[in-house]
Amino acid sequence: MQYRKFGNTELMVSEIGFGAWAIGGNARVGDVPIGWGVVDDETSKKAIHAALDAGINFFDTADFYGLGHSEEVLGGVLKDRNIRIATKVGHRNIDERIVLDYSKAYIVKACEESLKRLRREAIDYYQLHSARMQHLQQGECIEAMELLKQQGKIRYWGLSLHTFHPDAEANYLLERNWGDGFQLVFNIINQKAIDVVRKAATKGYGIIARMPLQFGLLTGKFSADTRFEKDDHRSFRLTTEIIERTLKVLEEKVWPLANEEHINKTQLALSFILSFKGISTIIPGIRTPEHVVQNTTGLKQLKKETVAFLQSLAETDWKNVMELMEKQG
Numbered sequence: 001m002q003y004r005k006f007g008n009t010e011l012m013v014s015e016i017g018f019g020a021w022a023i024g025g026n027a028r029v030g031d032v033p034i035g036w037g038v039v040d041d042e043t044s045k046k047a048i049h050a051a052l053d054a055g056i057n058f059f060d061t062a063d064f065y066g067l068g069h070s071e072e073v074l075g076g077v078l079k080d081r082n083i084r085i086a087t088k089v090g091h092r093n094i095d096e097r098i099v100l101d102y103s104k105a106y107i108v109k110a111c112e113e114s115l116k117r118l119r120r121e122a123i124d125y126y127q128l129h130s131a132r133m134q135h136l137q138q139g140e141c142i143e144a145m146e147l148l149k150q151q152g153k154i155r156y157w158g159l160s161l162h163t164f165h166p167d168a169e170a171n172y173l174l175e176r177n178w179g180d181g182f183q184l185v186f187n188i189i190n191q192k193a194i195d196v197v198r199k200a201a202t203k204g205y206g207i208i209a210r211m212p213l214q215f216g217l218l219t220g221k222f223s224a225d226t227r228f229e230k231d232d233h234r235s236f237r238l239t240t241e242i243i244e245r246t247l248k249v250l251e252e253k254v255w256p257l258a259n260e261e262h263i264n265k266t267q268l269a270l271s272f273i274l275s276f277k278g279i280s281t282i283i284p285g286i287r288t289p290e291h292v293v294q295n296t297t298g299l300k301q302l303k304k305e306t307v308a309f310l311q312s313l314a315e316t317d318w319k320n321v322m323e324l325m326e327k328q329g
Contacts, residue, residue, distance in 0.1 A: 016299075017208070037231050063089055064092075086127060104141070123153065181206030186211075218265065220250075236329075237328045242328070
């Protein structure tokens, strides 16, 4: 495992981290699935141990994943480990409705609850979970993060950016030198955050790349017949049309590059992201020990022409696919 400095902070993080959304289980808020289907806690714990054995020292979760369950599972295994934990705040379940709350009072209270579930005295990296411009401008969330940092409840803080429109909120913090990092979607299909990556790297912000495999589409395991259970959020996000259009581009233009680079499809997807200087760590979703192996082996420095070609697809073949994905949310 290779390690990278998280921006200008003192954190050294494994270049592959552990995305812990899925181990939260099949939670729902009202009729909306917010998880990845049924998950066995014992398997999740084995996956966490396998990650530690592989050298992963960065674990990313949120208080909303499994409505706290992801944090509880991580806390049970990692309570005495010298690792780095990141979590998020801002999404709530109120009367079976998803409510965004970035008030100072709620953030301070939620941080205490996360610390208890994680069994830690301080959170290494605390993130505003997809806060938008109006929340940042209102200011309470910034005050809360700074207060928690002063109190020693968190070491560093940042913002988990919007999936499709990351620029405005990122620029707002960058212009004011607020926070220490960003979490953003960045992969072969969704490259909308590339400008943020470059700007943030220049200013010394750490960057967490989430959804590196775009809900599994970049593993090569999907077919046109792939369907998801109703308690898997992908059941409404990945329509048949999205899957079919994506697979067409992958088969015709992307997967041949994996053969040329002598790596598999997952390795191509992760290696592409690691080719960008500003990336601190990538957090593929991990549920099993097998996922740990798949996401931590065979990574390499891609040829410059491979990276350039994959970047060029963002302006051509992926445009319509991204429009469809944004409609689904």
